Structures are given as structure tokens and as C-alpha cells.
Amino acid sequence: MNGWPTAQLDAISRLRVLAEGVPSGALVEREFAVPFDRLWTFVGDLERSVPVFDDTVTGIEVRRRALVDDGAERLDVVATTRPGDVRVRFDVRLEPGFCWMVQPQRLYVVGMAATPIDATRTRYAHVEGIPRRGSRLGRRFFTRHVRHDVDGIARALELP
Amino acid sequence: VEEFVVAAQQGDLHALDGLVRHLEPRLAPVCGAIALDDGDDALQEALMAVVRNLRSLREPEAVDAWARRIAVREAIRVARRRQRVTPVADGAELERLARAVDDIDVAIDVRGALAALAPEQRAVLVLRHVADLSEEETAAVLRVSTGTVKSRAHRARRAFIRRWQQ
DSSP states (O other): OTTOOOOOOOHHHHHHHHHTTOTTOEEEEEEESSOHHHHHHHHTOHHHHHHHHOTTEEEEEEEEEEEOTTSOEEEEEEEEETTTTEEEEEEEEEETTEEEEEOTTSSOEEEEEEEESSSSOEEEEEEEEOOSTTOSSOHHHHHHHHHHHHHHHHHHTTOO | OHHHHHHHHTTOHHHHHHHHHHHHHHHHHHHHHHHGGGHHHHHHHHHHHHHHHGGGOSOGGGHHHHHHHHHHHHHHHHHHHHSOOOOOOOOHHHHHHHHHOOOGGGOSOHHHHHHTSOHHHHHHHIIIIISOOOHHHHHHHHTSOHHHHHHHHHHHHHHHHHHHHO
């Protein structure tokens, strides 16, 4: 309705909302001193980025990608993890500033989001967890792991 | 949307994302008009509460109305927490003008006018004039009597007009 104030949900807020659906998951946010485009060009290229920032993943293979109605992409992805070269499938929704990677059997979920703060700074959020109640791995485990991933992104972007 | 709700209740996280995308444009005007500058925070808090409480929703077909109730409650809470609320004064001439104006959408500075109201009054206006709810439906959402809805709406409209005249 014209003239009436409205509200917006940016990508970071969307990830905070979805993280409520992952009770054991951990959400870590950080401000990066890089422009949004530079950060997301790296993070959004999953085949390149994930094996670099997450040392439990040795490879990402995008087996299929398709555009969905609202302009986002839907990807069928297989991650090879260590130890043991275990292959794990993910159903991914990817759009500029937002990525939601769901393992179809609800074994794991990864969410990544970024919004520009200004021309040179970007807020980044990252969540990982097991979307099942009663998961033995608790939030403390995932917090450590996600912090490690976010540190890996900072290193890849050559940030201190 | 009912399929999204049922699947999300069963743990489908893509369905949960779809449900959030469905609710977002429906709750955004409610949160924006009640919490104003804190509308974005209110929308986030409302959707977080929706996700947290989704398993308690027994009627998936009623998700829009259920989520709107949550959004109104969260937006009022955020507005109360963050903003100093100025009570609205009464006046005989405003009374007269209120009777003359049926459509508050003609107000030029809606945001400025809303800012002069208490969050509960904004809630009445947004439910009646943005969400197109009846007085009875508005009363049910806010858990107040229809008499309270009427008096809040009346005072809110008068404040709108006063602002409009400035």
C-alpha cells in the first residue's frame, strides 16, 4: 500500500531466522573489510570456496544446476569429506548473498549469507548443524567448526 | 503454503525457507507500520518466533493469520522496547475531522503520523487498513474487545488527521 512503511528481511536476517530451525546448529557472524562482490564471488563459487575454507571437505562437485522461478539457482552438489572420502549429497539454493545447503536425509545443513555494510565492508553469517532434535553433537562443537570456517574465508580473502 | 507448513514441521529445511519467503511480504507491512524504524528488527524477530513455534501450529491452512498474530505481538514488543511512546492528545475539532475522513490512506506523511501513535494504536490501524481485517478480527488478533479496537482506531485516525493538517 502506497505511503505505508514496510520492513525488509536482508540475507543475514533470513539466515538468522532459518537458524532457529536448526536447534543444535551454530551461527557465527563477522564483519569483513572487503566489498560484497569480492566476498560473494569467492563464497558463492562453492566448488572453489568450500574445500579452501573448510578443511573437512576435500572436494565439491556440482552435478546439476537450474534456475528457479525467483531468479535463484538450485544446485545438486556432492561434497567429499575427510576422513574417509565420504560423499555427501546436498540440495542447494544459491542466490547473490545467500546459500542454503541441505542434506536431503537431514544429516547436515550449511547456510551462508552476506550483506554489504558499505562500499568496502560486508557482514557475513555462517551456520552449520544437524537439523535433528537430540543430535549428540552440540552447539559448542559446531561453533568451533563454524568459527574455523569463517577464519578460513578470511585467510582466503587475505584478511588479517 | 499448507504443504510448506507440513513439510517444514517435519524438518524439511527447504520448505522452511519457502515458508519464510511466503510470509515475509505478508508480515513486512505489519512490522513496518507498528515498529517503524525498528520494523526490520521486528520482522526478523517475528519470523524467528514463527520458526520456533511452528510445531505448535495445529491448522496449517491458518498459518497466515497465526503468523500475523505473532508479528503484531513481536512488533509491539520491539517498538515498546526501543521507542519512547508519546500519548496522543484529544480535541474537539479533531473529532469533527475524524468523522469527515473515511480513508486514512490519503494521509501524506503516513510514517510521520504513525510515529505520533502508541504501538498498540498503530497495530489497530495496520490491521484494519493494511490487512483489511474487520473490527472483530482485529480484536481477536490483539486479544482485546471490539470496543477497545473502536476507540483505539478512532484516536489513531484523529492523530493522523492532526498530523496531516500540520
